[in-house]
Amino acid sequence: xxxxxxxxxxGGGLAGVTAALAAAExxxxxxxxxxxQSTLRHASGLIDVLGYAPGGCESGDGDGDGSGNGDxxxxxxxxxxxxRDGLLVDPFDAIPGLPAGHPYERVGLERVREALLFFxxxxxxxxxxxxxAANALVPTVGGTVKPTARYPASVAHGLxxxxxxxxxxxxxxxxAFDAPLSAAHLRAADVPFPVRGATIxxxxxLRDDAKRTRYAHVLDWDESVDTGTGAGDxxxxxxxxETIRPHLxxxxxxxxxxxxxxxxxxxxxxxxxxxxxxxxxxxxTGPPSLPGMRLEDLLYGAxxxxxxxxxxxxxxxxxxxSDGGRRVDHVLVDRKGQEVPYRADEYVLATGGLVGKGVRSxxxxxxxxxxxxxxxxxxxxxxxxxxxxxxxxxxxxxxxAVDHELRPLDAREEPExxxxxxxxxxxxxxxxxxxxxxxGVSLATxxxxxxxxxxxxxx
Amino acid sequence: xxxSDADRPTDDHVPGxxxxxxxxxxxxxxEMDLRPGADNCYKCSTCDTNCPVAEVDxxxxxxxxxxxxxxxxxxxxxxxxxxxxxxxxxCMRCDHACPSEVPLSQMHNTAxxxxxxEHVDKLSREYVRNRILSNYGTxxxxxxxxxxxxxxxxxxxxTKWVNDRxxxxxxxxxxxxxxxxxFREWWDERGGGQASRERARKARAASESESEGEDEGExxxxxxxHGDYANYNTPEVAKAMVRVFEAFGYEVCVPDQRCSGxxxxxxxxxDDARRAAKxxxxxxxxxxxDGYDVICSCTSCSMALRQEYPELFDxxxxxxxxxxxxxxLEYLRIHEDLDRELADSDxxxxxxxxxxxxHARNQGLDGQTLEVVxxxxxxxxxxxxxxxxxxxxxxxxxxxxxxxxxxxxxxMFQHMDSADAETGLTECPTCAMQMEHGTGYEIRHPLEVLExxxxxxxxxxx
Numbered sequence: 029x030x031x032x033x034x035x036x037x038x039g040g041g042l043a044g045v046t047a048a049l050a051a052a053e054x055x056x057x058x059x060x061x062x063x064x065q066s067t068l069r070h071a072s073g074l075i076d077v078l079g080y081a082p083g084g085c086e087s088g089d090g091d092g093d094g095s096g097n098g099d100x101x102x103x104x105x106x107x108x109x110x111x112r113d114g115l116l117v118d119p120f121d122a123i124p125g126l127p128a129g130h131p132y133e134r135v136g137l138e139r140v141r142e143a144l145l146f147f148x149x150x151x152x153x154x155x156x157x158x159x160x161a162a163n164a165l166v167p168t169v170g171g172t173v174k175p176t177a178r179y180p181a182s183v184a185h186g187l188x189x190x191x192x193x194x195x196x197x198x199x200x201x202x203x204a205f206d207a208p209l210s211a212a213h214l215r216a217a218d219v220p221f222p223v224r225g226a227t228i229x230x231x232x233x234l235r236d237d238a239k240r241t242r243y244a245h246v247l248d249w250d251e252s253v254d255t256g257t258g259a260g261d262x263x264x265x266x267x268x269x270e271t272i273r274p275h276l277x278x279x280x281x282x283x284x285x286x287x288x289x290x291x292x293x294x295x296x297x298x299x300x301x302x303x304x305x306x307x308x309x310x311x312x313t314g315p316p317s318l319p320g321m322r323l324e325d326l327l328y329g330a331x332x333x334x335x336x337x338x339x340x341x342x343x344x345x346x347x348x349x350s351d352g353g354r355r356v357d358h359v360l361v362d363r364k365g366q367e368v369p370y371r372a373d374e375y376v377l378a379t380g381g382l383v384g385k386g387v388r389s390x391x392x393x394x395x396x397x398x399x400x401x402x403x404x405x406x407x408x409x410x411x412x413x414x415x416x417x418x419x420x421x422x423x424x425x426x427x428x429a430v431d432h433e434l435r436p437l438d439a440r441e442e443p444e445x446x447x448x449x450x451x452x453x454x455x456x457x458x459x460x461x462x463x464x465x466x467x468g469v470s471l472a473t474x475x476x477x478x479x480x481x482x483x484x485x486x487x
Numbered sequence: 488x489x490x491s492d493a494d495r496p497t498d499d500h501v502p503g504x505x506x507x508x509x510x511x512x513x514x515x516x517x518e519m520d521l522r523p524g525a526d527n528c529y530k531c532s533t534c535d536t537n538c539p540v541a542e543v544d545x546x547x548x549x550x551x552x553x554x555x556x557x558x559x560x561x562x563x564x565x566x567x568x569x570x571x572x573x574x575x576x577x578c579m580r581c582d583h584a585c586p587s588e589v590p591l592s593q594m595h596n597t598a599x600x601x602x603x604x605e606h607v608d609k610l611s612r613e614y615v616r617n618r619i620l621s622n623y624g625t626x627x628x629x630x631x632x633x634x635x636x637x638x639x640x641x642x643x644x645x646t647k648w649v650n651d652r653x654x655x656x657x658x659x660x661x662x663x664x665x666x667x668x669x670f671r672e673w674w675d676e677r678g679g680g681q682a683s684r685e686r687a688r689k690a691r692a693a694s695e696s697e698s699e700g701e702d703e704g705e706x707x708x709x710x711x712x713h714g715d716y717a718n719y720n721t722p723e724v725a726k727a728m729v730r731v732f733e734a735f736g737y738e739v740c741v742p743d744q745r746c747s748g749x750x751x752x753x754x755x756x757x758d759d760a761r762r763a764a765k766x767x768x769x770x771x772x773x774x775x776x777d778g779y780d781v782i783c784s785c786t787s788c789s790m791a792l793r794q795e796y797p798e799l800f801d802x803x804x805x806x807x808x809x810x811x812x813x814x815x816l817e818y819l820r821i822h823e824d825l826d827r828e829l830a831d832s833d834x835x836x837x838x839x840x841x842x843x844x845x846h847a848r849n850q851g852l853d854g855q856t857l858e859v860v861x862x863x864x865x866x867x868x869x870x871x872x873x874x875x876x877x878x879x880x881x882x883x884x885x886x887x888x889x890x891x892x893x894x895x896x897x898x899m900f901q902h903m904d905s906a907d908a909e910t911g912l913t914e915c916p917t918c919a920m921q922m923e924h925g926t927g928y929e930i931r932h933p934l935e936v937l938e939x940x941x942x943x944x945x946x947x948x949x
Binding site for chain 2: 029030031064065067069070233234235237238239240241242245315316321337338339340341342361363364365366368369384
């Protein structure tokens with residue numbers, strides 16, 4: 029016997045979770061299979077849609093070649109960020125002009141909008157940005173600004189469009205965020221506000237390489253820590269506020285690295301705001317990312333609420349087809365040596381791209397390992413890349429090609445299977461790092477694939 | 488890790504390199520090669536943020552250090568394994584967290600084994616204590632000969648005092664009671680394999696009389712790996728396994744066996760583990776060849792047979808046994824229409840607070856028990872979240888780790904407390920100890936729930 033469901037989603041990142049939730053709206057029995065813990069905790073927690081026009085695209089106010097060449101004002105940082113010209117004001121204006129084969133072109137503008145609304149309805153007050161179609165500009169740990177469509181409420185006071193004077197504060201033991209350097213970069217990028225940086229010790233006696241979650245939990249639980257002033261112990265949030273206070277001059281807002289709690293970020297922020305009389309915001313970091321973990325908690329909570337069954341810890345390794353190869357009959361899950369069959373009517377492939385291992389490459393070619401879907405790529409592997417590291421890299425767009433229903437296409441451009449759809453990074457055609465479109469593509473394709481799968485089950 | 492960069496060297500600066508031949512840069516990478524695993528680590532620190540020990544003990548450097556970083560430091564000849572390896576509880580959550588397939592627990596087991604071998608005084612209290620704890624089966628075999636006396640003695644405050652002061656076994660915990668009749672004694676008394684074959688045949692005949700088919704289930708046979716705990720301490724779990732499988736028409740065999748080795752890995756007693764594993768592999772390999780599948784009721788036992796044996800040992804048949812080993816509910820779900828069988832069942836049980844053991848999670852079994860019991864009328868189980876129970880086998884029995892163990896367990900205790908249930912449910916015997924210790928709840932095994940739902944009362948007497 030196989031383990032049976034109506035819809036089976038493979039992959040536990042943003043695309044997979046969105047697909048599972050969208051399919052579950054149809055009342056189907058949905059299962060999400062994730063090999064490892066969700067990669068959402070690697071994500072900044074920002075939800076970008078389209079920050080820069082992709083190469084060869086005439087839309088928006090792109091820089092023409094869209095190649096991602098830096099203009100030298102920014103350093104790369106935890107977000108892989110680099111500030112460039114060609115930043116899009118309104119991503120939705122640019123979508124209709126995208127080239128054929130881009131994931132947004134495949135699903136269409138309306139689905140992208142719907143997907144954002146669907147996301148808004150799930151995360152509620154935890155996210156902001158839905159009041160406008162325009163990109164928000166969020167300062168990053170590297171002192172660049174990232175264009176994004178939605179952002180956690182905790183970063184709201186930090187937007188670069190805000191002209192209030194700003195103090196950035198980093199911690200001695202957390203070199204990933206060098207606040208004075210970050211402030212200098214922001215000034216060099218001509219942000220419309222005065223900004224300074226300061227570095228302080230984090231309250232308490234964490235080890236020098238303490239896990240980022242430990243910082244968050246010290247504040248979550250308001251642990252009792254040494255004040256460092258000879259006054260004995262006091263709650264961590266109070267000590268943090270008192271350590272920051274002497275550094276504040278006339279700033280109206282204060283930015284800290286995004287470690288202000290895993291469970292109670294709102295309470296911690298408000299606590300600091302009341303003590304210091306300024307607005308407090310978080311600066312998103314690279315992994316392990318607290319805003320990413322909070323988003324993971326929110327979305328996995330929604331999965332539970334929607335009745336989606338979640339299985340983790342074991343990979344899908346293969347499939348069996350039926351109907352003369354036209355349909356996926358079941359997939360095989362490697363449970364530490366045993367290949368256990370899981371069967372469903374509809375499947376969504378959301379296993380990620382080259383980094384997420386949903387797409388694999390070797391000297392012989394580029395492949396999709398579970399369904400062996402066709403991944404278009406030049407035969408000569410020296411055509412997979414260009415010499416300029418920040419140039420328009422062909423490999424960045426590698427992934428399965430899909431039809432308008434998001435079914436992966438074979439080499440003859442026919443659907444590989446009637447009941448298989450792809451979502452997120454495994455779909456080719458977008459250079460998400462250069463365009464700043466990773467989250468939006470995952471949401472839009474996940475939502476569209478999940479809806480379609482859910483609707484097919486009902487037929 | 489066949490996909491590692493070490494196996495597939497990249498070929499920058501080699502234009503048109505059809506003639507390319509990889510150079511063997513690291514000749515030592517021939518034996519147990521952990522290099523590809525170390526190279527797969529891209530330092531995202533996700534493992535560290537999942538480590539329950541690092542979460543509560545600021546002295547512990549975490550799995551990223553214990554695994555890939557320590558492996559690399561060890562390349563230097565004058566560098567020893569860091570003593571902090573002994574703080575790792577072997578919960579294996581880092582394996583589950585890693586997005587890059589680094590074999591963290593394998594690296595930890597290997598490092599711990601080397602540390603104990605080379606740096607722990609074999610006459611030290613710690614070594615003696617750990618040896619006793621990890622060879623629990625030996626102690627249990629002796630103790631269970633006179634279970635009432637043993638239970639009495641183990642409960643005495645003087646015994647606890649000696650354990651605590653002399654051996655470093657915490658007196659905070661109550662020793663698990665030995666059953667007055669072990670599972671194996673019951674099994675032999677009941678008629679052993681012959682009786683099981685007969686019962687399975689009857690069960691098949693009863694279900695096939697409806698369909699009037701031939702007896703097609705003659706090859707339905709399973710070999711039960713019960714482990715020490717179900718034998719000496721919770722024979723009701725082992726009996727439930729036997730009765731449930733027989734009810735589905737499976738002949739059960741219960742071969743001689745040793746401890747799975749789980750506590751030995753966790754204490755760095757790799758020689759003891761090797762001996763136990765060899766015995767088990769030799770036994771079960773032959774049964775697998777005869778058409779038996781191997782069934783475990785403890786998820787750490789199944790973890791050992793499926794993952795740790797192949798990672799650490801290379802006896803003939805290790806892979807065969809690993810590839811034919813299943814957890815009990817998992818096996819029934821795959822081989823029987825469990826949902827349909829359970830749909831007609833109706834049983835009154837108290838509500839359960841269910842905890843998924845970390846080792847079950849790593850085998851893709853999270854959610855399984857909740858899904859299975861959801862199909863039974865009259866049974867409700869509430870998930871108590873994904874935290875670690877904190878005991879990790881023998882870990883929480885040690886004086887120096889007791890507080891860490893309880894601090895880790897706190898989240899689970901709180902969730903159990905707020906769940907609408909006053910009975911616990913879990914697959915793992917030591918998680919069960921911790922759940923009971925932290926809440927005072929009685930703890931059941933999912934097989935006992937299945938037994939109540941599927942096995943007629945008259946059969947439960949036998």
